[in-house]
Amino acid sequence: MIRLFDVRFAYGDRIVFDRINLEIRDGEWVALVGANGSGKSTLAKLLNGILLPTSGDVLIDNLNTRDEAALWEIRKRVGVVFQNPDTQIVASVVEEDIAFGPENLGVPPDEIRKRVDETLEMLRLTRFRSSPTYALSGGQKQKLAIAGILAMKPKYLVLDEPTSMLDPPSRDEINSILVNLYKEKKLTIVYSTHNPDEVLLARRVILLKNGEIAFDGDPVDFFSNPELPWSAGVKIPIIAYIAYRIRRRGLNISFPIFDAQRLADELWQLKSKT
Amino acid sequence: MAIEVKNVSFCYGVGSPFEVKALSEISFKINHGENLGILGPTGSGKSTLVQLLNALLVPTEGEVLIDGLNTKERKNGKRIRELVGMVFQYPENQFFEDTVYDEVAFGARNLGLPPDEVDRRVRESIRLLGLPEKILRKSPFEISGGEKRKVAIASALVRKPKYLIFDEPLAGLDYPGSKALLRLLGSLRGRCSLIIVTHTLDELLGFIDKVLFLEEGKVKAFGNVLDLLDIEDLKKYVPVVDLLSRLKGKGFVFKSDLMDLGRIEEEIVRNVLLD
Amino acid sequence: MSYLTNLKMGAFIPIDSPIHRLDPRFKIVSTLILLTFLFLVGSPYRLIPYLIFIIVLFYLSKVSFYMLLKGIKPILFLLIFAFIFQIFFTPGKVLIKLGFLSITEEGLNSGVLISFRLLLLVFLTNLLTFTTSPVEITNGIEELLKFLRFAKVPSHEIAMTMSIALRFIPTLFEEADRIMKAQMARGAEFGVGGFVKRIKSYIPLVIPLFVGVFRKAEELAIAMETRCYRGDIGRTRMKKLKLKRLDYIGILVLAVFLLANSVWEWR
Numbered sequence: 001m002i003r004l005f006d007v008r009f010a011y012g013d014r015i016v017f018d019r020i021n022l023e024i025r026d027g028e029w030v031a032l033v034g035a036n037g038s039g040k041s042t043l044a045k046l047l048n049g050i051l052l053p054t055s056g057d058v059l060i061d062n063l064n065t066r067d068e069a070a071l072w073e074i075r076k077r078v079g080v081v082f083q084n085p086d087t088q089i090v091a092s093v094v095e096e097d098i099a100f101g102p103e104n105l106g107v108p109p110d111e112i113r114k115r116v117d118e119t120l121e122m123l124r125l126t127r128f129r130s131s132p133t134y135a136l137s138g139g140q141k142q143k144l145a146i147a148g149i150l151a152m153k154p155k156y157l158v159l160d161e162p163t164s165m166l167d168p169p170s171r172d173e174i175n176s177i178l179v180n181l182y183k184e185k186k187l188t189i190v191y192s193t194h195n196p197d198e199v200l201l202a203r204r205v206i207l208l209k210n211g212e213i214a215f216d217g218d219p220v221d222f223f224s225n226p227e228l229p230w231s232a233g234v235k236i237p238i239i240a241y242i243a244y245r246i247r248r249r250g251l252n253i254s255f256p257i258f259d260a261q262r263l264a265d266e267l268w269q270l271k272s273k274t
Numbered sequence: 275m276a277i278e279v280k281n282v283s284f285c286y287g288v289g290s291p292f293e294v295k296a297l298s299e300i301s302f303k304i305n306h307g308e309n310l311g312i313l314g315p316t317g318s319g320k321s322t323l324v325q326l327l328n329a330l331l332v333p334t335e336g337e338v339l340i341d342g343l344n345t346k347e348r349k350n351g352k353r354i355r356e357l358v359g360m361v362f363q364y365p366e367n368q369f370f371e372d373t374v375y376d377e378v379a380f381g382a383r384n385l386g387l388p389p390d391e392v393d394r395r396v397r398e399s400i401r402l403l404g405l406p407e408k409i410l411r412k413s414p415f416e417i418s419g420g421e422k423r424k425v426a427i428a429s430a431l432v433r434k435p436k437y438l439i440f441d442e443p444l445a446g447l448d449y450p451g452s453k454a455l456l457r458l459l460g461s462l463r464g465r466c467s468l469i470i471v472t473h474t475l476d477e478l479l480g481f482i483d484k485v486l487f488l489e490e491g492k493v494k495a496f497g498n499v500l501d502l503l504d505i506e507d508l509k510k511y512v513p514v515v516d517l518l519s520r521l522k523g524k525g526f527v528f529k530s531d532l533m534d535l536g537r538i539e540e541e542i543v544r545n546v547l548l549d
Numbered sequence: 550m551s552y553l554t555n556l557k558m559g560a561f562i563p564i565d566s567p568i569h570r571l572d573p574r575f576k577i578v579s580t581l582i583l584l585t586f587l588f589l590v591g592s593p594y595r596l597i598p599y600l601i602f603i604i605v606l607f608y609l610s611k612v613s614f615y616m617l618l619k620g621i622k623p624i625l626f627l628l629i630f631a632f633i634f635q636i637f638f639t640p641g642k643v644l645i646k647l648g649f650l651s652i653t654e655e656g657l658n659s660g661v662l663i664s665f666r667l668l669l670l671v672f673l674t675n676l677l678t679f680t681t682s683p684v685e686i687t688n689g690i691e692e693l694l695k696f697l698r699f700a701k702v703p704s705h706e707i708a709m710t711m712s713i714a715l716r717f718i719p720t721l722f723e724e725a726d727r728i729m730k731a732q733m734a735r736g737a738e739f740g741v742g743g744f745v746k747r748i749k750s751y752i753p754l755v756i757p758l759f760v761g762v763f764r765k766a767e768e769l770a771i772a773m774e775t776r777c778y779r780g781d782i783g784r785t786r787m788k789k790l791k792l793k794r795l796d797y798i799g800i801l802v803l804a805v806f807l808l809a810n811s812v813w814e815w816r
Binding site (some may be wrong): 030045048050067070075076081082084086087088089090091092093095096099100101102103104105106107108109112113116132133145148151152 | 556683687691712713715716719720735765768769771773775776778779783784785786787788789
Binding site (some may be wrong): 035036037045137138139164165166168169170184194229230233235238239241242245246248249251260261263264267268270271 | 315316317377396400419420444445447449450451452473476510511513514516517520521523524525526535538539542543546
């Protein structure tokens, strides 16, 4: 379990969080949303001890991130994937980069080899195993970054806007891989994003606004009233937006609708009635 | 007055063992005043194409004419870059001056304009971007992310280009940031032609007159959105297109100049209520 | 574009040959040994066995002779200059007089020796870089530096620095390209004008590049810490360099060559 107790974080004068209390249970997929500057990235870095709270505590399975002796164990358990695919890659060759994490953990060479093979397969990168890392596309690099984290066999996977620098096909591929991994490996996922469709992958949405948690609940509820996400600087899915506006013009369609086919069906049904 | 791309092909590393054909026989035309959206997956040649439009690159075959000026002729280079401005992705990465003023003025000074004209233009661009004058004294490295983006765009606008290319202008922006930028793009109508390379066409539908869809270096489609409703791959990039094509399949009829979300929603409502 | 970076990624030619398959540590050490021996040779004739040896190695490496010759191009000027300098400015028995300049016998001797030696030096180092990838070279150096641990040489840190630098070279080239184009789009012109102006013209390239580098370094450090990097403590390696039969054969061949050559030289 991940727990935040009265966590306060400030960069000099600027207060990012005032008092955050949060519990994330094992096996949850949580979406973290909020405007730029709301603290999403800060929170991601607090979860693996890269940043320490100004006051309050961050506990990972009862290990405190303030405890230097525990940090290494914490980082074994909490894997973090960042926004920029390029600056997460350390080695010149794909399989060597994946091996970097396990090597740091002191994993025996044969086991490292096994893990590298497995994660290459999971992320569909096997044919790039000996390729130079600079030659990969943005999407492939981000898959590599994820592979490098997964090779450490983390319990928690934190992703800080992992697809925001990628094009739609790469985004879709990575998200579908993550969904499969979530099901198979029973990971706990904390996924911060601007993209409303990615928010819908989660079962729980946490909204950061003005230094506190302004919403904690179901994604569908979150988008049901567009004023809530908008006031927090979050977009709503485009189909839902169109549905919302059509509804505002007086047409009786259900809300929220996220799927294009469903919206088309409802509109057609309405048309046949008139 | 137009940008004409005539049968253009482009190869990187011609003659070397690493020769790569990035673009094949691209042809299209954009009249001054029209806005163009360029869509396509990574590797489709979008960035290469836009660099051909302001003579940063020169076609291996075919020609690119900017208001009649051929990009192949080196002497045209300076003039072409006055006519065609470009804002790269994450433009904040190009900052190097001590003050926002100098950063924005850089582009104008390179035009050889006198200092009072430069000053006028700097203040005008800042105002256009909705930034306060006091930001001019600050260092471009010490302002917020959203402000940085605006300063970078101001530094392109200060040159008063006739055509302005944006490569992924909304990249990394959240909802308020996107809204502000979209408002700005809307206000540029009439001032210059916009050429926007993007993944997310939905939000930009209101500003785009034509869409160029690239795939593997070739033109897959060119026209307005309605003309492209049947192209499978386009639906991935533009969920709205997906919706419209499903509705079309159910017998909905859309007028040909449908372009922004407001009008799309009107058309949908009209279709439902009419018989 | 990655084509640019392909050209810049060093001279490694990825084909399969016995030379390519040799352990990089052996190749590095033997290159150093051969270079040392080259400098101990006193006369041009004594260099001929080395030339033959190197040509044989090139043949075995399956690298085309065109590449061998292409490697001379960068130092051709230096070769000619060194040769001319030696023949005209070495005192001794004069053979030919050209105005106030004279070519001496000693000069000719040392001219040929120095240029020939330089040529062989280039061939040898090119052979190393053609047949050993940059990654292999850094791995090899890391392993070799371990021997200097007792002298408190931070071999792991040096190797890590080298390999990260290597990894980022193509990235930085691309970044520089991007920045240059962004500034050119704003009307910047690079490398024009008088000396001072030309240097100043690169400021819009250099500063953003440096700022970018610092930012990347910070992000990379965070990514490394995230993956539990803490230096060399308790670190294992997936790939360990081990000498194979081919390497032992190589050691033998080299030893025999050097021994035979030395014996011949001292006869």
